[in-house]
Amino acid sequence: MMNRFRKWLYKPKRSDPQLLARFYYADEELNQVAAELDSLDGRKDPQRCTLLVSQFRSCQDNVLNIINQIMDECIPQDRAPRDFCVKFPEEIRHDNLAGQLWFGAECLAAGSIIMNRELESMAMRPLAKELTRSLEDVRGALRDQALRDLNTYTEKMREALRHFDVLFAEFELSYVSAMVPVKSPREYYVQQEVIVLFCETVERALDFGYLTQDMIDDYEPALMFSIPRLAIVCGLVVYADGPLNLDRKVEDMSELFRPFHTLLRKI
Structure with a gap:
């Protein structure tokens, strides 16, 4: 009451x-x-x-x-x-x-x-x-x-x-x-490694004249194919200790490249 x-x-x-x-x-x-x-x-x-x-x-x-x-x-x-x-x-x-x-x-x-x-x-x-x-x-x-x-x-x-x-x-x-799948801190670190690899690849490609700034500024469609290919080559040859380090266990690689581990070894 x-x-x-x-x-x-x-x-x-x-x-x-x-x-x-x-x-x-x-x-x-x-x-x-x-x-x-x-x-x-x-x-x-x-x-x-x-x-x-x-x-x-x-x-x-x-x-x-x-x-x-x-x-x-x-x-x-x-x-x-x-x-x-x-x-x-x-x-x-x-x-x-x-x-x-x-x-x-x-x-x-x-x-x-x-x-x-x-x-x-x-x-x-x-x-x-x-x-x-x-x-x-x-x-x-x-x-x-x-x-x-x-x-x-x-x-x-x-x-x-x-x-x-x-x-x-x-x-x-x-x-x-x-x-839903939630990335672990390790997965985020690996993802950041891939981002850095792509950034470094673009910088090197500009320095060596493989790409031009105009191509990037104009969103040249060919970049959709050329940058990933260049990044793979850079990751295997130039930054061999980076995200494409083939000495790592497969599960430690980025999920972006994990399915292609065997193919990357052949390259």
């Missing part, structure tokens, strides 16, 4: 632009959609079910987006590092990835298998359960604070947010790595 009275008395205005107020109403909307989804028989009304699932995912995106803004504001120096995100394929790095991760964590925590990856799902399930519990703690703390003081972030809130941020970053890396 007291909670209802406090909610009625201190509930922030919907028009309030402060982050805690925005979170309060975003979380309310999420709870409403979740409640309707729970009470709906999807077999009787599949179209409504599909619509609600879409709304639910959108609400999750919105809630997480606001939580992320709150973390940027109240624990800016304590954010979990996310340098690993640069390794994600471009198609994975989009605005609603966080919502997909939340949805995935809830599915895993409930016992589901993600995209037929049984071993990966079993390995991630404990983390998914811990993450969903942490997120509930964060939501509860933020809702409670929104009914107390919109201008204050308590230490309890900060600690809950720090814990959640670490878990979410860990789950993000684990989940995405299970879904």
